[in-house]
Amino acid sequence: MDNSSEQFEAARASLPVLQNNNNKLTRSLPSAQSLATTVSPGVSTPSSWRANSWTKGTPDTSPPSSRSGSPDNSKVKYSAEDGAATELSNGDAHVTKATRSICFIGAGFVGGPTAAIIALHNPDITVNVVDLNEQRVAAWNSTYLPIHETGLLKVVRTARDGTLDTVVSLPGLAEPVELKARQPNLVFSTNVVPAIAEADIIFICVNTPTKTYGVGAGSMADISAIESATRTVAQNAKEGAIIVEKSTVPCGTARVIQDILCYYRPETSFEVLSNPEFLAEGTAVENLMHPDRILIGSAQTLTGLEAAAALKKVYGAWVPDERIVTVNTFSSELAKLVANAVLAQRISNMNAVSAICEEFGLGADVDDVSLAIGKDSRVGPKFLQAGVGFGGSCFEKDILNLAYLATELHLDVVADYWLGVLRMNEYQRQRYSRKIVRELNGSLRGKKIAVLGFAFKDGTNDTRNSIAVHIIKDLAEEMPLDITIFDPGCASADILDEIQKIGLSQIQLERIRICTGWRDAVQDASAVCVLTPWKQFRGCQVGRTTKVAAKSAKTFGLSVIPSAGETITEMDILALEDVAMQQTGILSEDPLGRLRPLSPCSKECGDGKLGEDIEFDEETVDWVEVAGMMREPRWVFDGRNVVDLLELKGLGFRVRSIGKVPVS
Numbered sequence: 001m002d003n004s005s006e007q008f009e010a011a012r013a014s015l016p017v018l019q020n021n022n023n024k025l026t027r028s029l030p031s032a033q034s035l036a037t038t039v040s041p042g043v044s045t046p047s048s049w050r051a052n053s054w055t056k057g058t059p060d061t062s063p064p065s066s067r068s069g070s071p072d073n074s075k076v077k078y079s080a081e082d083g084a085a086t087e088l089s090n091g092d093a094h095v096t097k098a099t100r101s102i103c104f105i106g107a108g109f110v111g112g113p114t115a116a117i118i119a120l121h122n123p124d125i126t127v128n129v130v131d132l133n134e135q136r137v138a139a140w141n142s143t144y145l146p147i148h149e150t151g152l153l154k155v156v157r158t159a160r161d162g163t164l165d166t167v168v169s170l171p172g173l174a175e176p177v178e179l180k181a182r183q184p185n186l187v188f189s190t191n192v193v194p195a196i197a198e199a200d201i202i203f204i205c206v207n208t209p210t211k212t213y214g215v216g217a218g219s220m221a222d223i224s225a226i227e228s229a230t231r232t233v234a235q236n237a238k239e240g241a242i243i244v245e246k247s248t249v250p251c252g253t254a255r256v257i258q259d260i261l262c263y264y265r266p267e268t269s270f271e272v273l274s275n276p277e278f279l280a281e282g283t284a285v286e287n288l289m290h291p292d293r294i295l296i297g298s299a300q301t302l303t304g305l306e307a308a309a310a311l312k313k314v315y316g317a318w319v320p321d322e323r324i325v326t327v328n329t330f331s332s333e334l335a336k337l338v339a340n341a342v343l344a345q346r347i348s349n350m351n352a353v354s355a356i357c358e359e360f361g362l363g364a365d366v367d368d369v370s371l372a373i374g375k376d377s378r379v380g381p382k383f384l385q386a387g388v389g390f391g392g393s394c395f396e397k398d399i400l401n402l403a404y405l406a407t408e409l410h411l412d413v414v415a416d417y418w419l420g421v422l423r424m425n426e427y428q429r430q431r432y433s434r435k436i437v438r439e440l441n442g443s444l445r446g447k448k449i450a451v452l453g454f455a456f457k458d459g460t461n462d463t464r465n466s467i468a469v470h471i472i473k474d475l476a477e478e479m480p481l482d483i484t485i486f487d488p489g490c491a492s493a494d495i496l497d498e499i500q501k502i503g504l505s506q507i508q509l510e511r512i513r514i515c516t517g518w519r520d521a522v523q524d525a526s527a528v529c530v531l532t533p534w535k536q537f538r539g540c541q542v543g544r545t546t547k548v549a550a551k552s553a554k555t556f557g558l559s560v561i562p563s564a565g566e567t568i569t570e571m572d573i574l575a576l577e578d579v580a581m582q583q584t585g586i587l588s589e590d591p592l593g594r595l596r597p598l599s600p601c602s603k604e605c606g607d608g609k610l611g612e613d614i615e616f617d618e619e620t621v622d623w624v625e626v627a628g629m630m631r632e633p634r635w636v637f638d639g640r641n642v643v644d645l646l647e648l649k650g651l652g653f654r655v656r657s658i659g660k661v662p663v664s
């Protein structure tokens with residue numbers, strides 16, 4: 001056994017032996033209104049576990065697909081309909097499988113939260129999340145997760161650390177409710193090989209950035225991490241393991257994965273599914289808990305459909321059947337790219353309209369236009385918010401990916417159509433930067449510019465591909481005295497990393513300063529640029545809420561409490577927690593006292609940016625105070641239309657918003 005296998009076995013040994021008793025709760029519960037809560041954590045009852053298995057009752061006869069270059073392509077053909085491999089021969093395997101173990105390769109923004117939610121709802125399945133990045137894994141194992149998502153720490157603590165036996169006594173209950181201890185079933189590690197080897201289902205969740213070199217630089221997706229992960233899968237996965245593309249990939253990547261699998265394991269059968277992720281950062285837990293849809297693409301063969309059914313069962317633990325959509329593999333891959341392109345297009349539509357509103361000068365307001373058209377049920381209100389442009393790690397990359405596909409297919413008009421969405425985005429950003437320079441009399445020399453908001457959206461600490469970084473570059477080229485940046489959610493080190501990538505000169509870099517509070521940022525500034533729609537910037541006093549409690553109420557809601565005798569699920573427990581909080585009026589992350597105490601964070605938490613506390617700064621910007629701190633004539637360039645125009649006008653600011661009549 002090599003070193004990593006030993007570490008893996010040690011981590012696995014710390015997990016409990018699973019038993020097959022259903023985690024059932026027999027009790028009667030009164031209505032939410034009649035409850036008041038007292039809870040007794042730590043009361044010992046025997047731990048129990050549910051078994052959840054799926055059966056492949058039909059012969060598993062599908063040989064690996066292959067194409068030229070693969071060692072054995074004699075037994076395989078491709079279906080004209082979906083391009084997936086179908087079997088021709090070798091129909092002797094008859095396998096009965098139970099999903100006991102899932103492996104996620106890539107503990108990033110998608111892999112970590114998705115694995116945690118799957119583990120939460122499938123306590124009988126061990127979910128191993130592996131990554132090559134030791135620091136990131138250490139952070140996932142600490143009290144300070146590497147990404148900030150509302151509600152995520154609690155989900156991770158529940159699945160990763162397990163819970164205590166708890167007896168909940170509620171006035172009105174015929175008898176106390178026993179919540180049996182939950183055993184840990186979520187493991188983060190760097191032990192890639194053993195986790196793959198034991199998995200029944202393997203999710204590939206690695207990064208797929210736009211290529212920055214060679215053929216297709218600046219437009220094609222770089223799938224080298226997918227290839228690398230697939231090679232490790234091919235060499236180590238057990239026979240019959242289902243491989244799931246969770247990353248966003250170019251259409252046709254399932255075939256690349258099949259080829260690699262077939263090259264390394266020509267005699268072994270693997271199904272490759274497409275299961276793209278639609279979560280948005282900042283709302284990941286909410287999106288994963290209540291997805292609009294789960295999309296599963298598979299080969300339209302018996303074994304392909306069986307694999308899709310197995311994956312569907314995993315999601316079925318909490319997602320209603322009608323929300324799980326099954327299609328063929330390549331429709332699924334393409335749908336992910338198109339989903340992002342269409343969302344981004346809606347934003348570009350309104351950004352284009354905002355330019356008309358600003359130049360028109362008669363008072364047409366882009367927000368009014370959005371409101372009016374969004375009321376049409378055929379259009380809907382979402383993703384019509386004009387602003388300084390969309391950022392983030394997905395929209396631009398995925399539109400480039402889609403356009404590249406069209407170009408490769410010699411569909412230049414189609415490629416150009418989608419690239420127009422990106423051109424509009426860039427135009428909007430440049431329009432904003434130029435407006436700042438123009439309004440400040442054509443020069444920023446000797447002036448301090450304050451940037452409020454660096455993250456590409458509010459509610460996240462992700463600094464990748466933020467619009468702010470491009471605007472900071474535009475402004476830095478004007479050689480201002482100082483550019484100060486404040487973001488209530490992003491770590492200073494992450495902001496600095498991004499700024500260092502944009503090719504500024506040393507002298508330009510020296511004039512940029514990252515501040516830890518808004519006061520420091522705006523002191524003596526000639527202009528304030530609002531680039532992220534954080535609620536803290538809105539200009540009205542947003543009450544300071546307990547983050548945990550706000551999350552519980554919003555994220556999980558008060559779902560139906562199960563009837564006596566039904567199996568209690570994590571969703572039911574979340575509903576119970578809401579009841580407890582509503583009845584006691586005490587907002588808590590752990591109102592039933594189930595969670596195990598957190599271990600003090602040691603240096604294993606990571607000594608760099610991943611381990612630092614990334615809780616958001618909740619302090620609201622006080623525009624009255626800002627007015628007293630800025631230099632006349634107090635410019636505010638609101639790139640997200642978040643400030644209260646009339647309030648700021650009353651305070652003597654000159655405000656420029658997106659798609660609105662200028663104020664003063």
Ligand SMILES: NC(=O)c1ccc[n+]([C@@H]2O[C@H](COP(=O)([O-])OP(=O)(O)OC[C@H]3O[C@@H](n4cnc5c(N)ncnc54)[C@H](O)[C@@H]3O)[C@@H](O)[C@H]2O)c1
Pocket residue numbers: 105106107108109110111130131132133136192205206207208225228229246247248249277278279280281393394
């Ligand atoms: N971020 C989002 O909101 C989002 C939403 C939907 C889909 N996606 C897609 O999901 C994919 C992952 O995105 P992300 O934001 O989670 O990326 P990320 O960069 O946060 O995480 C990817 C992780 O994969 C790890 N990794 C790379 N190669 C590996 C290997 N061979 N073995 C083990 N680990 C490896 C990296 O170390 C990294 O931690 C991308 O294709 C992205 O387009 C992202």
Ligand SMILES: O=c1ccn([C@@H]2O[C@H](COP(=O)(O)OP(=O)(O)O[C@H]3O[C@H](CO)[C@@H](O)[C@H](O)[C@H]3O)[C@@H](O)[C@H]2O)c(=O)[nH]1
Pocket residue numbers: 248277278279280281282340343347382383384385386387388389390391392393394395456457458
């Ligand atoms: O009306 C709007 C809505 C969003 N944005 C901007 O658009 C960008 C992207 O926002 P959002 O889509 O909310 O966040 P992402 O995390 O990038 O999520 C997108 O990209 C993910 C990765 O593929 C997908 O999974 C999600 O479904 C998709 O919404 C941000 O800069 C927002 O400020 C606007 O300007 N106007």
